[in-house]
């Protein structure tokens with residue numbers, strides 16, 4: 001292998017330039033030296049939707065899209081899903097190492113004792129319509145948390161960041177559950193510190209008149225695995241929003257609100273909700289062929305399929321499919337699963353999908369489990385947000401502590417009007 005450099009010849013001037021290659025990339029700023037005249041700004045790289053642009057160096061998550069590999073801090077997702085817990089994985093993703101027992105106990109203690117929210121939050125939670133989408137409520141209320149913790153602005157103080165990290169991981173389920181109870185017109189069920197993270201979330205969602213809610217251990221475990229699978233996914237749309245908004249040095253609650261808004265979109269975290277609606281619209285296995293004809297005619301997307309990075313089976317979808325079988329032993333088999341399996345069977349053999357390397361992603365099967373667990377469809381993206389919060393915070397913290405990072409402010413290629421004079425309204429055509 002030759003030198004780790006790129007030699008660029010600018011045919012406009014005949015000049016050649018040598019730029020270093022590091023980690024398989026060149027620095028876009030090294031292109032600025034390539035000019036056609038002294039007053040030329042210099043060459044820019046143009047990359048709409050960042051299809052081929054690395055925005056940062058990261059040690060958090062590794063994905064190999066061709067091989068279907070996903071690792072958090074080097075640990076394969078399959079091992080973490082099988083042997084870890086969501087809070088332990090959250091610790092790993094934020095601190096870079098698996099916790100010792102005392103570290104894990106301290107971590108769980110702090111998160112468990114930050115699950116309550118200020119009573120005033122209930123007042124504006126009650127202000128939403130009964131049918132307000134819980135993602136809209138979540139984005140609004142997590143952003144509002146910034147007003148309850150003004151010290152969160154001290155984002156460069158590690159101890160302060162840690163306090164906000166405890167609060168955000170702990171309070172997202174409470175906000176989510178309160179939003180759900182509001183939509184039902186039910187009184188809020190408060191956190192129960194005797195329960196696990198997932199068990200307490202189920203308690204705040206589903207507790208009725210019993211004195212103490214007892215979560216089903218199979219569902220509690222399944223929820224914990226689903227949260228693990230959603231913890232982080234390198235520079236996805238919502239992580240990019242977290243980093244970009246956080247780069248202005250705003251508090252983490254406002255940055256998480258922005259990330260939540262990005263996740264809400266149907267092309268991102270909103271896809272799990274869209275998958276369920278799609279399966280319901282198809283209605284039965286024998287209608288799958290007809291629906292796929294619409295997809296191939298570009299009249300519909302096959303929601304839960306395709307991925308910017310994975311050009312093979314999303315490793316998370318594999319684990320979710322296995323988890324589904326465990327959940328169905330408790331809830332009974334979800335008939336929508338048969339439609340999903342038929343969709344997958346046909347799509348994986350059909351050239352339209354094979355040629356575009358479209359495979360099931362994390363959202364294809366998660367909705368089927370959530371539905372079997374009696375979660376309402378519109379809360380699915382909220383479950384994604386709860387699982388992803390530690391990842392957003394890890395990306396945010398890595399950005400803040402990276403000496404190469406500063407406020408995100410991309411350039412543009414201006415192709416609009418040249419200078420022109422104002423035209424009085426009477427002279428306009």
Ligand code: SDX
Nearest residue numbers: 233236267268269271301302303304305306307308356361
């Ligand atoms: C998540 O980035 C992450 O890591 C996200 C995520 C995470 O953990 O954070 O993994 C979570 O968001 C998973 C993705 C959930 N979204 C969906 O399931 C929505 C359906 N999927 C598509 O919208 C799409 O596949 C994306 C948005 C996921 C990826 O889109 P890309 O990479 O921009 O690909 P593309 O739109 O350029 O598609 C390439 C081709 C196109 O066909 P051509 O125009 O080239 O002929 O594939 C087609 C697309 O039309 N295509 C689909 C399709 N996805 C892509 N056709 C039908 N159904 C689909 N789902």
